[in-house]
Amino acid sequence: MADALLTLDGLRKAYPGVVANDDVSFTIKPGEVHALLGENGAGKSTLVKMIYGLVKPDQGAMVLNGVPFTPANPAAARAAGVAMVFQHFSLFDALNVAENIALGMDNPPHPRELSQRIRDVSNAYGLPLDPDRTVGDLSAGERQRVEIIRCLLQDPKLLIMDEPTSVLTPQEVEILFTTLRKLTAEGTAILYISHKLEEIRALCEHATILRLGQVVDTCDPREKSARELAEMMVGSTLHVPSRAELAPGEVILSVDGLSLKSATEFGTNLHDIHLEVRAGEVLGIGGVAGNGQDELLGALSGEALAPGAITLKGEAIGHLGPNPRRSRGLLTAPEERLGHAAAPDMSLTENALLTGSVRKHLTEKGFLKWGAAEAFALRIIEAFDVRTPGPDNAARSLSGGNLQKFVIGREILQNPDVLAVNQPTWGVDASAAADIRQALLDLAHHGAAVIVISQDLDELMEVADRFTALNEGRLADPVPTRGLTVEDIGLMMGGISGDMTDDTAEGAA
Amino acid sequence: MIRLEKRPSPSRFWATATPILAVIATMIAGGIMFALLGKDPLEAIRTIFWDPLFHETFGPYSRPQLLVKAGPLILIAIGLSLGFRAGIWNIGAEGQYIVGAICGAGVGLAFYPTDSVLLFPAMVLAGALGGWAWAMIPGLLKVKFGTNEILVSLMLVYVAESMLASASQGLLRNPEGMGFPGSRNFKEFPAGHNAEIFTNSGMHWGVVAAFIAVIFAYVLLTRHMLGFQVRLTGEAPRAAKFAGVKPARLILFSLGVSGALAGMAGMFEVTGPAGQVSIDFNSGYGFTAIIVAFLGRLNPIGILLAGLLMALTYIGGELAQLMLGLPGAAIQMFQGMLLFFLLAMDVLSNYRVRWLRKEVTS
Numbered sequence: 006m007a008d009a010l011l012t013l014d015g016l017r018k019a020y021p022g023v024v025a026n027d028d029v030s031f032t033i034k035p036g037e038v039h040a041l042l043g044e045n046g047a048g049k050s051t052l053v054k055m056i057y058g059l060v061k062p063d064q065g066a067m068v069l070n071g072v073p074f075t076p077a078n079p080a081a082a083r084a085a086g087v088a089m090v091f092q093h094f095s096l097f098d099a100l101n102v103a104e105n106i107a108l109g110m111d112n113p114p115h116p117r118e119l120s121q122r123i124r125d126v127s128n129a130y131g132l133p134l135d136p137d138r139t140v141g142d143l144s145a146g147e148r149q150r151v152e153i154i155r156c157l158l159q160d161p162k163l164l165i166m167d168e169p170t171s172v173l174t175p176q177e178v179e180i181l182f183t184t185l186r187k188l189t190a191e192g193t194a195i196l197y198i199s200h201k202l203e204e205i206r207a208l209c210e211h212a213t214i215l216r217l218g219q220v221v222d223t224c225d226p227r228e229k230s231a232r233e234l235a236e237m238m239v240g241s242t243l244h245v246p247s248r249a250e251l252a253p254g255e256v257i258l259s260v261d262g263l264s265l266k267s268a269t270e271f272g273t274n275l276h277d278i279h280l281e282v283r284a285g286e287v288l289g290i291g292g293v294a295g296n297g298q299d300e301l302l303g304a305l306s307g308e309a310l311a312p313g314a315i316t317l318k319g320e321a322i323g324h325l326g327p328n329p330r331r332s333r334g335l336l337t338a339p340e341e342r343l344g345h346a347a348a349p350d351m352s353l354t355e356n357a358l359l360t361g362s363v364r365k366h367l368t369e370k371g372f373l374k375w376g377a378a379e380a381f382a383l384r385i386i387e388a389f390d391v392r393t394p395g396p397d398n399a400a401r402s403l404s405g406g407n408l409q410k411f412v413i414g415r416e417i418l419q420n421p422d423v424l425a426v427n428q429p430t431w432g433v434d435a436s437a438a439a440d441i442r443q444a445l446l447d448l449a450h451h452g453a454a455v456i457v458i459s460q461d462l463d464e465l466m467e468v469a470d471r472f473t474a475l476n477e478g479r480l481a482d483p484v485p486t487r488g489l490t491v492e493d494i495g496l497m498m499g500g501i502s503g504d505m506t507d508d509t510a511e512g513a514a
Numbered sequence: 515m516i517r518l519e520k521r522p523s524p525s526r527f528w529a530t531a532t533p534i535l536a537v538i539a540t541m542i543a544g545g546i547m548f549a550l551l552g553k554d555p556l557e558a559i560r561t562i563f564w565d566p567l568f569h570e571t572f573g574p575y576s577r578p579q580l581l582v583k584a585g586p587l588i589l590i591a592i593g594l595s596l597g598f599r600a601g602i603w604n605i606g607a608e609g610q611y612i613v614g615a616i617c618g619a620g621v622g623l624a625f626y627p628t629d630s631v632l633l634f635p636a637m638v639l640a641g642a643l644g645g646w647a648w649a650m651i652p653g654l655l656k657v658k659f660g661t662n663e664i665l666v667s668l669m670l671v672y673v674a675e676s677m678l679a680s681a682s683q684g685l686l687r688n689p690e691g692m693g694f695p696g697s698r699n700f701k702e703f704p705a706g707h708n709a710e711i712f713t714n715s716g717m718h719w720g721v722v723a724a725f726i727a728v729i730f731a732y733v734l735l736t737r738h739m740l741g742f743q744v745r746l747t748g749e750a751p752r753a754a755k756f757a758g759v760k761p762a763r764l765i766l767f768s769l770g771v772s773g774a775l776a777g778m779a780g781m782f783e784v785t786g787p788a789g790q791v792s793i794d795f796n797s798g799y800g801f802t803a804i805i806v807a808f809l810g811r812l813n814p815i816g817i818l819l820a821g822l823l824m825a826l827t828y829i830g831g832e833l834a835q836l837m838l839g840l841p842g843a844a845i846q847m848f849q850g851m852l853l854f855f856l857l858a859m860d861v862l863s864n865y866r867v868r869w870l871r872k873e874v875t876s
Contacts, residue, residue, distance in 0.1 A: 308756060327756060345752045347750075351746070372737050373737055
């Protein structure tokens with residue numbers, strides 16, 4: 006233990022209803038790149054927040070350089086030599102690089118001196134950065150450099166990086182890795198969080214794998230294949246229920262060569278997406294968050310137009326907005342319930358009107374039929390067991406699970422030909438989640454085509470007939486869920502199709 | 515310790531009660547201000563709120579003024595409220611009001627001295643079109659180039675004021691006015707005069723238009739899909755897009771309606787109570803209407819009441835200046851307080867106030 010930089014011993018953190026971390030122990034040595042691997046919700050974020058002093062562990066102890074380490078806040082963690090680069094940057098666009106860095110320091114030096122130090126550090130580590138440039142003009146990669154240099158100026162012993170490559174181009178990834186290797190050569194340890202298996206194989210010497218808040222395995226990623234890492238991460242506990250096999254119906258919806266630039270800065274562009282769904286079929290689309298899920302749903306719902314790329318029952322609908330698509334039978338339910346799928350301060354009746362006006366004929370010559378809208382809301386509440394005092398209540402007064410049942414029910418009760426949902430059971434309690442999945446299966450059983458986008462692999466295994474995954478805006482070729490192995494799934498999520506070898510995989514460093 | 519807790523649903527009771535509370539708070543704070551100015555606060559407040567309606571000598575004169583002042587405020591505020599509900603901030607109603615007045619009066623003066631009954635409707639239409647066109651400038655710029663409608667519409671007010679000065683000294687100047695600035699007086703041009711409908715009631719066509727606008731807006735917001743889309747866009751823009759609302763169309767619609775109503779208000783004012791196009795016929799109605807819109811909680815019925823209340827403080831304020839020698843700035847402060855208290859009390863409809871005892875933190 007003499008050469009350990011940071012030792013975690015039996016860390017536990019529980020939130021109401023969920024244990025985020027349980028009995029997590031591992032050791033980070035000076036000068037090593039230590040990977041923290043795991044699916045979404047495996048407890049990686051909570052763990053690094055404890056190390057960085059943002060969250061206090063319920064149990065367990067940490068030892069840094071042989072001294073007990075209990076940071077009360079991030080400033081204390083920084084003083085002890087722990088620095089962190091977050092996935093989402095905390096920079097002010099209107100200020101320049103040096104001003105941004107000064108804001109994050111406890112005792113900023115004189116601006117001229119600080120600029121000089123920024124130049125020195127950026128040259129020493131091969132991260133070119135002009136301290137006088139305005140942050141608003143910088144690319145995502147350059148913004149990350151600001152964050153990294155901010156950390157390096159504190160001369161950290163341990164640098165935590167949360168998904169650092171998610172916003173970088175491959176070239177920027179290469180520069181980042183060179184810098185990180187230089188740092189470790191000087192003895193700085195790096196705790197590296199990522200889903201990207203090839204990156205981890207290229208960079209890390211040691212990996213700790215978390216699943217459901219617990220350490221399930223450790224390994225040297227350089228000695229493992231991406232397939233083996235994926236298996237460790239996903240686990241072999243995936244439950245695949247046998248399902249009544251339906252004769253596949255006709256293709257109802259097809260997407261052909263859909264490419265779309267994201268409307269938001271940190272969104273993901275979609276590249277050349279092809280998919281087909283048949284009547285009576287559920288297509289499951291997996292993938293790690295932020296790989297184009299929101300954008301794909303937006304392209305299906307009609308919020309983003311994609312002329313020529315989408316065909317519904319033989320008719321090109323890519324150029325149509327949301328309501329014409331609804332009237333033709335394509336309905337969707339976005340991931341974000343409050344503010345996207347539903348208006349938080351509006352009543353359930355008004356929210357029923359939000360997507361139901363076209364198919365349920367809730368207007369007449371533009372005038373609203375409030376009685377019909379309320380009746381529709383009541384039917385949703387009854388049919389989907391939405392717990393609420395009544396349809397006059399505001400959407401935001403419902404719990405997440407109840408609102409989600411309302412949102413999914415609102416679409417299902419409109420008898421869609423195609424229903425596309427994004428994260429249908431995100432943040433929903435187990436029984437409500439089971440109800441929602443059952444409703445989606447019933448819908449498909451009655452002849453609709455269903456697309457379920459989800460990060461929950463168990464869910465996809467339970468409902469989907471065919472499985473595919475989004476990775477950096479690209480969609481893998483769908484394969485039947487039946488007979489799919491855990492490693493296949495993990496590899497598709499990491500952007501590696503079955504017929505590619507590990508070494509030629511895209512997105513790898 | 516006071517702590518604010520977000521309510522699960524906005525409180526209907528407080529949404530109605532806060533305007534009343536705000537008026538009471540304004541009376542108290544205003545009373546203190548008047549007392550500090552050395553005036554009797556009770557008398558000042560009575561002069562502002564009571565005397566304009568019920569005073570023996572002033573009442574008969576100031577009662578009609580209530581409708582004269584409230585009419586344009588309500589008409590403009592109704593239009594503004596549609597945009598404000600959707601999160602589109604037309605701050606330049608004053609400019610649209612002026613341009614509407616110039617266009618409406620211009621059409622009338624072009625046909626001087628006709629006595630056709632068609633002239634007045636044509637003038638109303640021209641006023642509405644003028645205001646609409648002036649509002650389309652920030653609208654189109656926002657839709658095409660993403661400019662900020664607050665700045666553009668506000669700056670266009672100053673352009674409109676310059677146009678008004680130019681029109682009253684040049685293009686629309688009374689040819690028989692011996693070189694004085696200002697147009698012909700519409701009071702001597704019956705076909706183009708926006709006269710009182712009932713003598714000494716203050717009721718002119720602009721007031722009628724305001725009442726129609728209130729009903730129109732009420733039906734639109736509560737019974738029509740377009741009104742639903744306006745509210746949805748204001749409350750949850752992403753959900754509105756998901757529901758199929760086209761943002762560009764909504765921007766042009768709400769700016770267009772508010773511009774047209776403001777333009778009509780300007781036309782009714784210049785051909786009625788003001789009587790002629792002059793450099794300073796506009797008296798800031800376009801700006802005060804913003805206060806009226808918020809005081810009425812962007813609700814048509816609320817705006818109707820708020821417009822009347824605001825008109826009352828105007829008339830009462832003038833009366834107080836005259837009778838008690840209160841400075842004009844004090845009256846403006848008083849009106850400012852009203853808006854301040856209203857917005858501050860707004861928190862009550864969305865939050866619940868909890869008084870907490872100091873607890874010992876562990």
